[in-house]
Amino acid sequence: MFDLLIMLSRYLFVFYIGFFLWQGIVYIAYEQGGFLGSPYRAVSIQRRLIIFMHITAFLILAYNRETMIYDWKTVLFGAAGCVFLLVAIHFLDRFYYEGCPLIWTGMLFLMDLSLIMLQRLAPSLAYKQLMWMTIGLAGMLMLPFFFRLIPRFEVFEWAYIIICYGLLLCTKIFGVERNGSTNWLRVGVFTFQPSELVKFLYIFYLASVFRKRIEWKEFITTGVLSAGVVALLVLQKDLGGALIFFMTYMVMLYIATSNEFLFLLGMGAASFAATLAYKIFSHVRVRVAAWQNPWADIDRGGYQIVNSLFAITTWGLLGSGLTKGMPKSIPVVESDFIFAAICEEFGTLFGAGVICIFIMLLYRGIRIALDSRRRYYSILAVGVTTMLCFQAFIIIGGVIKLIPLTGVTLPFVSYGGTSVLVSLMMMGLLQWVCVYCEQHGIDEDAPPIMGIEGGQDYE
Amino acid sequence: MNNMKRSIRRIFWLLALCFFLLLGYLGKLVLVERQGVSTNAYNSRLRYVDNSLRRGDIIDIDGEILATSVLQDDGTYMRKYPRARMAAHITGYSSVGKTGVEAAENFEVMTLHNEFFQRIMGIATKKELVGNSVVVTVDMDIQSIAGDLLGNAKGAVVVMEPSTGRILALQAYPDFDPNQVAAHWDQLKDHEDSPLVNRGTQGVYPPGSTFKLVTALSIMENMKDWQTRTYECTGEAAFQDKVIHCYKNKAHGTVDMKQALTVSCNCYFAQMAKEIGPGKLREVMARVGMESPAKFELAYSQSKIGLEASATESELVETAIGQGRTAVTPLYMAMFVSAIANEGIMMQPYIVDHIQYSNGKVGKQTVPKKLTEVCSTQESAILRDMMVSVVDNGTGTAAAISGVSVAGKTGTAENATGNDHSWFIGYAPAEDPKVAVAVVIENSRAYGSATPVAGKVIREALAQLESK
Structure with a gap:
């Protein structure tokens, strides 16, 4: 019944x-x-x-x-x-x-x-x-x-990215492995995933930089720093995280510049990087x-x-x-x-x-x-x-x-x-x-x- | 700012597209690929039993019950197979996991038609709820004859209707009693003869001389003067590092293609294949669908082409006479010979005819589907002519039936066990094909040739079809 x-x-x-x-x-x-x-x-x-x-x-x-x-x-x-x-x-x-x-x-x-x-x-x-x-x-x-x-929390752009890197590097050094990814951090009784917190800060960072007019300088610094974040995540075997950060970066860059060419170029670079990752x-x-x-x-x-x-x-x-x-x-x-x-x-x-x-x-x-x-x-x-x-x-x-x-x-x-x-x-x-x-x-x-x-x- | 809004909108559509892809793929998974995926033997969910309804029956095309469920005293259902071994490889079993039609249509037989309505009615009237029944294309009269003729020779018989691809009978031995699978599970699963394997669809054998039909096709297509070409057979011929013998080293003398096929002359086909080259032969093998996966309800093995375009001469000549690494299932050979019978059009094989709802209505009728075109009408007519000659005055005389002209091709497949497999593929009546068969018998020295078995199966099948 x-x-x-x-x-x-x-x-x-x-x-x-x-x-x-x-x-x-x-x-x-x-x-x-x-x-x-x-x-x-x-x-x-x-x-x-x-x-x-x-x-x-x-x-x-x-x-x-x-x-x-x-x-x-x-x-x-x-x-x-x-x-x-x-x-x-x-x-x-x-x-x-x-x-x-x-x-x-x-x-x-x-x-x-x-x-x-x-x-x-x-x-x-x-x-x-x-x-x-x-x-x-x-x-x-x-x-x-x-x-x-x-x-005016947009002025703290550097603080955001520094904390991001701090958290990610901490994980790299003190991280514990779970389900095949070493992206967990233990503080006392809690284990948590810093990459999740980094998401929040990273969006703040990008939005803060992109709110101004984007010149080569901004483009290169954000590009290099984002590539660094993605690379760190790949090293922690957090492929999904890496993919999400990459996509978010590309999308935010695209709407800030309205440049399709850059977007496609980024996708091309990503395919190349993916092939490389597959080989390595x-x-x-x-x-x-x-x-x-x-x-x-x-x-x-x-x-x-x-x-x-x-x-x-x-x-x-x-x-x-x-x-x-x-x-x-x-x-x-x-x-x-x-x-x-x-x-x-x-x-x-x-x-x-x-x-x-x-x-x-x-x-x-x-x-x-x-x-x-x-x-x-x-x-x-x-x-x-x-x-x-x-x-x-x-x-x-x-x-x-x-x-x-x-x-x-x-x-x-x-x-x-x-x-x-x-x-x-x-x-x-x-x-x-x-x-x-x-x-x-x-x-x-x-x-x-x-x-x-x-x-x-x-x- | 407007530029940015346009970009934002584009991003929306990009992400929305991603989600639509998810929806589409999910739909495809559950609407199209469901049967293939969920009936995999590794799916532990197949062992799930729902006692709130009676599992639907499996019924043959004439209404004979092949599998049914009986209510026991403790309120659970017990699966019974009235024809036991005779239809074992079709019904499969539903106890220790599921196979056969029981697996393929597991969710159909567990589904209530108009579920919502039936459940409510069930509460009101306390009547037993019955799942949908599956009607298979198999005719148990032909199936029983095929089973009796095969006896306890290891092998398989596949009977198909050439014009539609309907399976009329599918016998394989060794078999098992589906009523006893749970009780004898330990012996069955590790038995050296693997009785649970359906040799008709899962057995992979070298095709032997039946393959010469494929070689013949590629000769017709790639050699302009094939009709006038003759070959002097001395009983053996040397190629690269391989010597090809005709059966019992018999010298066939001067032969053209028709005679070569009639007497199954190995040397002729080896020589012609050498002239065509491996690339062309492989092309035809691929075109006749040897390696393209067909969809079939029951578990089946994929036939394999064992010939690369860069193959050596020895590999080529061996393949041309059906030895070498090429391996086929009886089901595939039945499809192939049906295609020749059906003017070159290969049909999708199927064994589930329709679903019968508990209120008697018919649903989900399978519609015959063309799979591919293996040769032209003219080519199929030429092959038919030659195949009739095989049965009338060649190696296949044991399959002849009085009053009906049978087209066929015999084969003997040498293999690693040292005991030859005997093949026969053919169809009848030659001028208006009604049935096609593929018969394989393992170790023919002990159990006899496939040819007379095939002849009797064809005769009985035609008689059965006639009487209905």
């Missing part, structure tokens, strides 16, 4: 995410001048959908099939998660007055999904994840006050081989990716139903491969929905960048959005075997304290840019807000 309910719940989850995305479209349509429904109502429906999804999932997770009673510990944790979501919904609006509501709901949806999946896969990690989320949320709520205290490093070759033909080496190199493909394809569009799949057959499923577990138990349709949520976040992030009247904030917003979305792209792409696997976390969803903390901070930064521009944008004689799809041309 309970199995039957799980079967039926699969339709419910697909409905949740489908309706959630539809409400996002309703909101955007209103903004673009169309009308599919009230945007305020759309956002409040989205919030309710998150809560409903949370309750549905924890009702399934907490039920113990052998004893036929509810496990109070899981119920309690579910309640705590619910409180967290409600508090987050309540305070985000207060602290970021007029921030983009779709970014908040999208982010909370993903975070809720993270709590559900971790409770399913490894409850002890779910508790820790919730703790990190709470800390991250508190930090994010403090962010606007912090920025108000230091009004054996761990790169192993990754590429596992991507090209994981079936040839199922027992070792291809094991992860093959099991991930099994998880995604076995149950089809609607998935196996929560708790009914076998996601634990995939190594490190709770961090890098969490997307495969989501596809397995919630179905591929739901997985596609998760990708659509990232598209929504991307769209909203880019809108903020377009609407911002100051060059510095535009660059900052694009940097944050690119970093986050590109990270989502390379890990999902790796998990479904579109591109070679590089071990990075899926923002907001994967288990990882530093990752959650930094992702939240980046979202806070993005929203702060949005709020700041709403408040300070009117006095400048900038052209009216432009739509992405709009055919307007201001050349």
Whole structure:
């Protein structure tokens, strides 16, 4: 009987995410001048959908099939998660007055999904994840006050990059190895990934430099320093991190200079560097081989990716139903491969929905960048959005075997304290840019807000 | 500033494109590649059992049940195979993992048609829920005859309808009893004869003289005067560091291509292949699809071309008569001979005809699909003429059927074990092909030749098709 309910719940989850995305479209349509429904109502429906999804999932997770009673510990944790979501919904609006509501709901949806999946896969990690989320949320709520205290934080460009290098070199020297990458640092009882913190500072650094007119000097210094960061990450075997930093640099350089030639040149140089890395490093070759033909080496190199493909394809569009799949057959499923577990138990349709949520976040992030009247904030917003979305792209792409696997976390969803903390901070930064521009944008004689799809041309 | 906004928009589209790629690839994975990926033997999820519904049946084309599930007292289902060994390599088993159609259509037989509706109705009426049934193209009458004729000779029989690629029968021996797989798992999995391997699709053998049909094709295409060319066969011929003998060193005298094929003269084909060269021969081998992966529902091995364009003369002449490193599956040979029967058009082989929903409706009917064109209509007619001559007055007389003209080619494949494999591929009626067969028998010295087996299979298959 309970199995039957799980079967039926699969339709419910697909409905949740489908309706959630539809409400996002309703909101955007209103903004673009169309009308599919009230945007305020759309956002409040989205919030309710998150809560409903949370309750549905924890009702399934907490039920113990052998004893036929509810496990109070899981119920309690579910309640705590619910409180967290409600508090987050309540305070985000207060602290970021007029921030983009779709970014908040999208982010909370993903975070809720993270709590559900971790409770399913490894409850002890779910508790820790919730703790990190709470800390991250508190930090994010403090962010606007912090920025108000230091009004012109773009002048500290050198400080940012020096701290970046400091952290990376510390990792190189004192780093501990985990999951094949030596990009962890231990301080007391905590281990964390400095490369995650570096992301935040690095965007600040680039935006600070690029806010001015870019001459050869700026171009060369940022280029060399970025290449250094990427090289350090490659040496730590953090290929995914290296790829993300490189892409962020190229994108920020491109929007600051509007020079396609430079962008293509950078891509060419990257392909060359990638070929070189393939020739030099054996761990790169192993990754590429596992991507090209994981079936040839199922027992070792291809094991992860093959099991991930099994998880995604076995149950089809609607998935196996929560708790009914076998996601634990995939190594490190709770961090890098969490997307495969989501596809397995919630179905591929739901997985596609998760990708659509990232598209929504991307769209909203880019809108903020377009609407911002100051060059510095535009660059900052694009940097944050690119970093986050590109990270989502390379890990999902790796998990479904579109591109070679590089071990990075899926923002907001994967288990990882530093990752959650930094992702939240980046979202806070993005929203702060949005709020700041709403408040300070009117006095400048900038052209009216432009739509992405709009055919307007201001050349 | 406007420049920058334009750049930002471009970046948006670039990243959005990345995400659309993800969506597209995910869709392809789950809609197109799903069956191939998820039925891999390493997938531990295949062992998953869902007792909330009855697994659908596997049914032959005439409605005979090949696999079904029976409810036991403890509320779980037990899989039964009424035809046991006779259809073992088609149904496969569903106990210690899954193989055969059980694996290929695992998710179809575990799927409820209109699931949502059926589940609700199930609660209301307390009726048993039944998954979709799979109807295979196999005709158990032909399948049983093929099984009886093969007896306990190691080998395989593949019967195919040339015009569509439908598999009418697929027998392989050694076989196993799918009802007993779990009980006898330890013996079965390590057995030296590997009974769990379907020799019809997974057995890879040197093609022997049946390969001469391919050589003949490349001669027709690359030698302008082939029709008038004759060759003086003395029973053996020397090439580079290899001496080619005809069977039992028999001297065939002056032969043209038709006679050479009829009596299966090795020296003729070796000499002609030498004149064509390895590059041209390899070209034809690749074109007839020997190495291109076909899609097939059951697990199959890939046939291999063992000839490089830079091969030595010895390698070339060995390949031309079907020895050497080239290796094929009986399934491939059935596809190839079907293509000759079908005016040069090779069809995609398939064994699942359609899905039958629990309410009796038919769904997902497989549509025959053209795979490739291996030769022209004229070439196929010439080959047919020669193959009829093989059966009428050549090496294949044992496959002749009274009243029906059979086209075929025999083969004897020498191999590392020292015991020759016997091949026969052919089709009938020659003027209007209804069935094509490929038969291979390992160790023919002990178990006899494939040719009479193939003849009887063709005769019975035609009789069965006639009576329906």
